[in-house]
Each structure stands twice: as C-alpha cells, then as structure tokens.
Amino acid sequence: MIITKTTRNQSILAASLTLLFSSASVMAKSDNHKMHKLYQDNCASCHGADHGGYLAPALNAETLKGRSPTALRSLIMTGSFETLMPPFYGRLSDSDIRDMVKHIQATPKLANPAWTIKDMQASLQVYVKDESTLPNKPNFKIDSMDDIIGVAARGKYGRGQGSEAVFINSKTHTIIGKVPTVTAAHIIEFSPANERWAYVKTDTAEIYKVDLYTMQAVRSIKTGLNGPGIGISRDGKYLMAGSFVPHNAVILDADTLEPLKTFELEGIDPDGKMVSSDSGMIIGTPYADIFAIALENAGQVWVVDLKPGFPVTKIKNVGRHLHDAFLSHKGKKLMVASYDDSIVTAIDLETRKIIKKLPAGCVPHVGGGSVVKVDGHTLGFGTNFGTCDKTVVSVWDLDTMKLVKQVPVSGGTESPAAHANAPYVAVDIITKDRRARTVQLIDKKSLEVVKTLDVGGHAYFPEYSADGKFLYISAGYAGDEVIVYDSFSLKKMANIQMESPAGIFSRGRVKYMTRGLSPDEME
DSSP: OOHHHHHHHHHHHHHHHHHHHHHHHHHHHHHHHHHHHHHHTTTTHHTTTTTOSSSSOOOOOOTTTTTTOOOOOOHHOOOOOTTOOOOOBBBBBHHHHHHHHHHHHHOOOOOOOOOHHHHHHHHOSSSSGGGGSOOOOOOOOOOOOGGEEEEEOOOSSSBBBOOEEEEETTTTEEEEEEESBBBBBEEEEESSSOOTTEEEEETTOOOEETTTTTTTTEEEEOOSOOOOOEOOOSSSSSEEESSSSSEEEEEEEETOEEEEEEOOOEOOOSEEEEEEEEOEEEEETTEEEEEEETTTTTTTTEEEESTTTEEEEEEEOOOSSEEEEEEEETTEEEEEEEEETTTTEETTTTTEEEEEEEEOOBOOOOTTTTTEEEEEEEEEOOOOOOOOOOEEEEEEEEEEEEEEEEEEEEEEEEEEETTTTEEEEEEEESSGGGGGGEEEETTTOOOSSSEEEOSEEEEEEEEEOOTTTTTEEEETTTEEEEEETTTOOOOEEEEEOSSEEEEEETTTTTHHSSOOGGGGGGG
16 A cells, blocks of 8 residues: 555544544543532432432432523522522532533433442441440440430531531530531431440441440441431341432441341332332331331332341332331331321231321321320321421321321421420421421320420421420521420520531430330330
C-alpha cells in the first residue's frame, strides 16, 4: 500500500477523532461517577440510595420529568424550610448544583442494587477489641439506666458533624453522652437482657453497638443501603435488620454483629402479583423467641423462629403497603399499619393468624404505638398521616378488637406517646404550616383532645420518661432542640440543644414494651 499525504492526514484525523471520543467518554464516565458519589454523600440518606425515595421524594428521570431545572437548582440552593432539607448553597459549588440537577433528571431509579452478606461482613468494624476491659458500671452518675432517653439527632445535612445518638438523663435533663454515627441516626433499640447495650441504626443502614456505660460505639456493620427496620430478641442474643434497598433482611449475632442469615423479601401480594419488597417494621417480642417482619410491598408478615435454620412462617394478605406496628397483650398481639387500605391488621403471634382488620383513619402510621389500660379495657391508639379531609386518631379496644372512637385532631399525625402514670396520650401534628409546631394531648379517659402544646420548630416524636413524669418532644427544623415538659402541669422544664433531633427512645420501654403499659402489666 502506498501511503500518500492525503491518506496520512486521514489516518491522523481518524486517530484524533478516536482519541477525542475516547477522552470524552472517559470524562463523561468520570463526571457521572463524581455526581453519583455527590448524590450518595448528600442526597441518598433522604431521597434513597436507588433514587427511589425514602424519607423524602424520589429523585429520578421519571419523577422529575418536565420539572424546571432552574426551579430544582433553586430548591437545592435554598433548601425547603418546611422539611428536613437544608440549603446546599455554600456546601456545594454552583457548578456542582447545576450538574446535580442534570444528574438526577437523567438517572433512572436503580434496580434493587445488591448488598450481600459478604458486603456486610466486609463492612464490620471493631472499635473495642476486648469488651471485657470495659468498666462494670456507668462512668457517670445516674439512679437507674432506665432513666436514659436516647435521641436520634440527624445533623443539619443528615451526615457528618451533628449526626449522632444523644443520650440524656431524664431526671436531670442533661446530656450524658454522644455517639457519632457518620450519617443520620434513625432508630435506637435497647437490649432487654443487658442494660449496658444499645443499638443505633442510621438512615444508610449502619448499625452501631453502643456501650451505654462508657457512651461509645464498640462495633458497627452496614446491613444495606437504606431502611430503618431493626429489632432485638427478648434474650438480647439476636438482632434483625431490614432494608428498603436492597430488598432483604438479615439476622445478626447481637454480641459480635456477625451476620448469620439473610432473607430475600419477596412474595405474592394481596392482588396476586409476585413482588420484591421493601422491609417494613421488624419487632422482637417478650412473648417468644421470634422476630416479626413486615414485607411492605408484598402485604405479608413473616414470623421468624430463633432456632437452627431460622424457619419462617408467612402470614399473607395482611394489607397493601405495610409499614410500622406495635405489640399488646404481653407481646402476643401484633398491630400492623396498612397505608393503602387505611386499616390496622391485628395478628395473633401465638396462632400466627390474622385476628381482624380494623379501620384506622387515613394512611395509618402507628409509630411505636401506644396502649393504655382504662377501666379494665386495653385501648390501643393509632395515628395516621391524614392525607385526606378526615384527620383522626383511632382508638381500639384490643381485648374485643373493636373500634372505640376516632378522635378528631388538627392534622395528620405520626407518633403517639403514652405512659401508665401520665394522664395524656400525646400525638405530633405533621402538617406543613404552623400546626406542625404543635403536639395535641388526648385525655385517656374522655378520649378528647384537651390540650395543645405549641412547641416551636417542627414538633414531633413525643416520648415519656421511664417514670412518666416528663414528656420529651423534638423541635427540629427551626428549633434544633429537645423540649421537656412536666407531664401533669405541662410546664416547660428544659431545652436541650442538638442538630435536627428526630426519634426519641426511652430505655424504660424495654420493661413496658409498648408506650403506655406499666411493667406489672408485662409480667
């Protein structure tokens, strides 16, 4: 072949174009990787690791179709005052914000990305190698470990400084410890078998084993990409954790956090379709050596026996879009919220069968539930998101499984709180206006709203101290503090500062199982 000048120039041009396109491809992949990491570091804990939504709406090509890039950029820059979303102006550069808008508008919802038992094992970290060297009593003054209240503090950006589990002495209303969690803490569980251990799960599915005597994490493991579900067995030997992403759950050794068995969450839903499912609530019970887990999308509750092989009993057709639940009758009855059916389904954990489906207002969200004894009747209280005109708190007689009353409240509600020694059932109002500053108090006997507290900020997740004398309420968004009230006089007793406090969890709850019951009712 004779190489002419023209041929040589064409070859050079072709090589240059190949190099140019190759470089552009490498740059595009690099930019995409950068934006993926930026999304995971700043957005995923609320909007979902798979872009499918979690605490906040889904951000993907389908859900953002037709949305104005300018409006999205402005929202990222300024944040949303009525939600947990802070302003990202100053945290991200203007070019990063512009590129983030392009990224989320072009990225489809990811198809159930994997997080295997090998990934979990690789993520396990040990911070205290020899736990026998830890002191045998608290290194702070406290009358009883039951007086500890834990608060899941999210931090301004849902990660980094301010993201921690904060522990408070509920008799003195003082902070006795803070355990950093890297990403936003979501749930705090306390061991029913050993007062020194607590377990903190974050929005991004890390679990920290916390020594309450020294207020430090001794181990951690990442059990998924996001999802709040976690429960602990009555003997304190096992944890179970579930994920929204991926669709699985895992049983862990509570001592070492070693994963023992994973479960793929899938099944036939109430409409006859085979679906892969998010994990809803996970709960241990003082009644038996079992876990119960709700498959949100499959409408099933699985009961897992804590014996060799961890066999599963599947209870089907529980409801559409299951989420949270609470226990009653010494842990034998399980009340499961079904969002799309606006019901709460009662399950007998002894027979492992559905007892009854009860009306529950509009999109029921029962939180940890509340159960109280009034004039010999066991009354259960269920909140609901109230995404319709009728906003009520449902009250059921759990002995007869009948609806007693639906108490009108001023807006949608999320988390009820009660205590055997306190006169009121407290419910947080979750509207997007000034009503969200309030908590309404329902008299346990009259079943009427008798008081409204204006807490300030966005008031949510009320919780009573172990003795019932004080009511703790998070005042996040604008407030950034936990506010403490006297349970009877409703006088403000203390303001405890922290960044974006969310869920509040009393260690005393391990004795009374569900808010509102007393320890003698659990014997």
